[in-house]
Amino acid sequence: MLLFAGLRERAGRDELVLDGLPAGATVEQAIAQARGIVPGLDSVAFAVARNRRLLPAANGRREALAEGDELALLPPVSGG
Amino acid sequence: MLLFAGLRERAGRDELVLDGLPAGATVEQAIAQARGIVPGLDSVAFAVARNRRLLPAANGRREALAEGDELALLPPVSGG
Amino acid sequence: MASAFTDGRIDVEALVRSVASDEHGAICTFVGTARRRSEGKEVRRLRYEAYLPMAEAAVAEIVAAARARWPQAEIAARHRLGDCPLGEASVAVVAAAPHRDEAFAACRFVIDTVKAQAPIWKQEVFTDGTAWVGDPASFRSGGAGAAGGAGAAGGRGP
Amino acid sequence: MASAFTDGRIDVEALVRSVASDEHGAICTFVGTARRRSEGKEVRRLRYEAYLPMAEAAVAEIVAAARARWPQAEIAARHRLGDCPLGEASVAVVAAAPHRDEAFAACRFVIDTVKAQAPIWKQEVFTDGTAWVGDPASFRSGGAGAAGGAGAAGGRGP
Numbered sequence: 001m002l003l004f005a006g007l008r009e010r011a012g013r014d015e016l017v018l019d020g021l022p023a024g025a026t027v028e029q030a031i032a033q034a035r036g037i038v039p040g041l042d043s044v045a046f047a048v049a050r051n052r053r054l055l056p057a058a059n060g061r062r063e064a065l066a067e068g069d070e071l072a073l074l075p076p077v078s079g080g
Numbered sequence: 081m082l083l084f085a086g087l088r089e090r091a092g093r094d095e096l097v098l099d100g101l102p103a104g105a106t107v108e109q110a111i112a113q114a115r116g117i118v119p120g121l122d123s124v125a126f127a128v129a130r131n132r133r134l135l136p137a138a139n140g141r142r143e144a145l146a147e148g149d150e151l152a153l154l155p156p157v158s159g160g
Numbered sequence: 161m162a163s164a165f166t167d168g169r170i171d172v173e174a175l176v177r178s179v180a181s182d183e184h185g186a187i188c189t190f191v192g193t194a195r196r197r198s199e200g201k202e203v204r205r206l207r208y209e210a211y212l213p214m215a216e217a218a219v220a221e222i223v224a225a226a227r228a229r230w231p232q233a234e235i236a237a238r239h240r241l242g243d244c245p246l247g248e249a250s251v252a253v254v255a256a257a258p259h260r261d262e263a264f265a266a267c268r269f270v271i272d273t274v275k276a277q278a279p280i281w282k283q284e285v286f287t288d289g290t291a292w293v294g295d296p297a298s299f300r301s302g303g304a305g306a307a308g309g310a311g312a313a314g315g316r317g318p
Numbered sequence: 319m320a321s322a323f324t325d326g327r328i329d330v331e332a333l334v335r336s337v338a339s340d341e342h343g344a345i346c347t348f349v350g351t352a353r354r355r356s357e358g359k360e361v362r363r364l365r366y367e368a369y370l371p372m373a374e375a376a377v378a379e380i381v382a383a384a385r386a387r388w389p390q391a392e393i394a395a396r397h398r399l400g401d402c403p404l405g406e407a408s409v410a411v412v413a414a415a416p417h418r419d420e421a422f423a424a425c426r427f428v429i430d431t432v433k434a435q436a437p438i439w440k441q442e443v444f445t446d447g448t449a450w451v452g453d454p455a456s457f458r459s460g461g462a463g464a465a466g467g468a469g470a471a472g473g474r475g476p
Contacts, residue, residue, distance in 0.1 A: 005439035006456030024453055043455040049437070052372040072369055072437075076452035079366070079373075079397060079438025080350050080409050080429065085209055085281035086298030088270070123297040129279070152211055152279075156294035159215075159239060159280025160192050160210040160251050160271065164467055173331060176349075182405035185353040188346070188425075190418065191334075195343040247340040260348065260429065267346075 001034055002072035009044060011038040023067070028061040032070055047074045081114055082152035087126060101145070108141040110151055127154045127158040165210060170238045170249040176256075179234035184256035186263035190271045192251040194244045204285045206244040211279040213300040215239075218278040225273070226255070226266045232265040233257040241281060250282075251275075322377040323368060328396045328407040334414075337392035342414040346421035348429045350409040352402045356451075362443045364402040369437040373397075376436040384413070384424045384432070391415040391424040392466075397438060 001016040007030050008014045027048060035041050048055045049072040055061060065071075081096040088094045098113050107128060115121050128135045129152040135141060145151075172191055180187055192267045194206045223235050234256045251274070255266035258274045274280075289301040328351055352364045356368055381393050392414045402408045409432070413424035432438075440451045445460040 002369065002439070004369055005441070006450040006453040008367075009450075009456060009458065040455065044453045049369070049372060052369075054374060072372070074369065074437050075439065075450065075456075077435065077437055078440040078451035079368070079435075079436050080433035080440070082211065084211055084279070085283070086292040086295040088209075088301065089298060091294075107163055112309065119296065124295045129211070129214060132211075132217060152214070154211065154279050155281065155292065155298075158276075158282040158293035159210070159278050160275035160282070180351065180405065182352065182354040185351055187349040187351065189349070190422070191345040191347070192418070193338065193343055193345065194340065195416065196340040196348065247338065258353065260350070264348070264422065264426055 001030060002039065002070065004072065005075045007038060007041065007073050007075055010040050010043075024064050026027055026061065027063050027065060027071065029057065030065060031061065031073075034073070041073075044075045046076075048072070049074055081110060081152065084152065085155045086090065086124055087118060087121065087153050087155055090120050090123075103143065104144050107115065107135065107143050110145060111153075111159060112143065114153070123151075124155045126156075128152070129154055164216055164237050165212065165239050165241050167240070167242045170240055170252045171248060172252045172254075175181065175236045175238055175252055175254050179236050179254050179256040181234070182258065184232075184263075185236065185258055186260040187256045188260070188263035188267040189255075190251075190253045190267050191249045192271070193249050194246045196246050198284055201284075202287055203246065204287060205246060206250060207283040207285060207290075208239070208241045208244060209283070210239070210241055210258065215278050215280055219274060221287045222270055222273045222277070226270050229269070230255075230257060230262045230266045233262050235270060236268055237270055237274060237277075239274070241268060241280075322374055322395050323397050323399050324418050325398070325400045326372055328398055328410045330407060330410050330412075333394045333410055333412050337394050337412050337414040339392070340460075341412065341416065342390075342392065342421075343416055344418040344421035345412065345414045346418070346425040347413075348377065348411045349407045350429070351407050352404045354404050356442055359360075359442075359444055361404065362445060363404060363440040364408060365443060366397070366399045366402060366408060367399070367439045367449075368399055375436050377432060380428055380431045380435070384428050387418045387427070388415060388424045391420050393424055393428060395428055395432060397432070397436075399438075405427075452473070 003011050018030050051070050083091050083094055098110050131150050219237055226235050237253045239251045253267050253271045255263045257263040283290050292298040377395055384393050395411045397409045411420045411425050415421040417467045441448050450456040
């Protein structure tokens with residue numbers, strides 16, 4: 001799971017390896033595991049990208065993960 | 081009286097000297113004299129500047145001229 | 161203040177530098193260039209003429225009006241006179257401001273108002289003659305050299 | 319297609335040349351630069367980070383959407399990553415089109431959408447710490463060097 005900006009700094013690293021997620025685990029389960037690793041993960045409203053596409057805010061986090069998926073947590077963007 | 085762009089080309093020169101205008105002549109009288117000199121003067125809708133200020137379209141041409149006034153006939157502008 | 165008019169190439173980068181600063185996060189630049197085609201006809205180059213003292217005052221007033229409306233903006237404008245080859249800039253407007261709303265709005269206001277109001281005239285030079293834009297009856301046949309001589313300096317002195 | 323991202327200075331003139339042609343009479347350029355002040359605080363420099371493969375795709379999609387909407391426009395965009403000193407360009411968008419309505423509209427659309435959607439993050443480096451814009455809880459004291467190391471390359475590879 002890739003981390004950026006303030007989330008990367010909070011975690012002290014730019015990638016988390018999530019072990020032990022059961023087969024068919026959802027995006028939300030992966031995020032729950034990240035909560036135990038990244039201090040203050042919920043201090044910022046982040047979006048989630050799966051394989052470089054933004055997940056729909058509505059129920060994207062209920063999707064089941066597949067082998068090799070690239071997840072990324074994206075704090076509010078501020079380019080420009 | 082200064083001429084620009086198509087009016088300058090129609091007249092073949094960039095300035096007309098208007099002789100014999102009576103004291104207290106109006107802008108319109110000066111234009112009438114220019115009509116006799118510049119072929120096709122009214123083939124383009126021109127504005128009139130007096131001392132580098134645009135005359136109001138409504139009744140600016142009824143203004144009386146003063147000694148040393150600089151008149152200019154301005155075809156539709158097309159800068160840019 | 162520098163003249164808003166030049167007989168040669170417009171140095172757009174210098175114009176940008178003249179308004180940029182680290183107080184301004186947004187710079188909007190508009191450059192108008194000479195197009196090869198105009199209403200279906202092939203253009204060889206453009207030629208510009210101005211009523212110079214009145215046009216200088218007009219551009220200065222337009223820039224002042226923009227600064228009154230967007231007080232934090234810095235604005236510069238330059239217009240070319242005389243011959244303008246295809247692809248080269250005939251006019252440039254730069255607006256620098258703290259934020260992009262002001263930069264876009266001020267830049268757009270200045271170019272729109274200069275085009276609508278400043279006493280500047282554009283002549284299109286075609287392969288078969290010349291014509292003043294906005295004055296269709298001004299077409300003169302004779303190719304690129306037809307209007308040589310008159311207005312060669314591109315503008316009138318005071 | 320060239321990358322929309324660069325670790326060094328953005329060459330705005332080269333970007334303009336890449337879209338200009340004598341078919342286009344209007345070129346609108348937007349440049350965002352690093353400002354000295356942000357909400358009353360003194361900024362020493364900016365630092366940008368991106369989710370690079372996703373951000374490249376995002377900018378390409380935004381440019382493609384603009385070209386679909388303004389088919390005659392040519393558009394180029396470049397964003398800086400890593401350190402951006404005060405006064406230097408962090409982002410540049412150029413739109414060339416036959417007429418200025420399209421050039422302004424396409425340029426504005428691209429910068430607005432890149433800022434709103436592309437996965438790019440700006441960190442302000444103050445004299446007394448750093449903070450990611452839009453993530454106030456991310457403030458870390460310790461001055462300009464605090465965030466060194468992580469993200470030094472300014473972006474992530476694929």
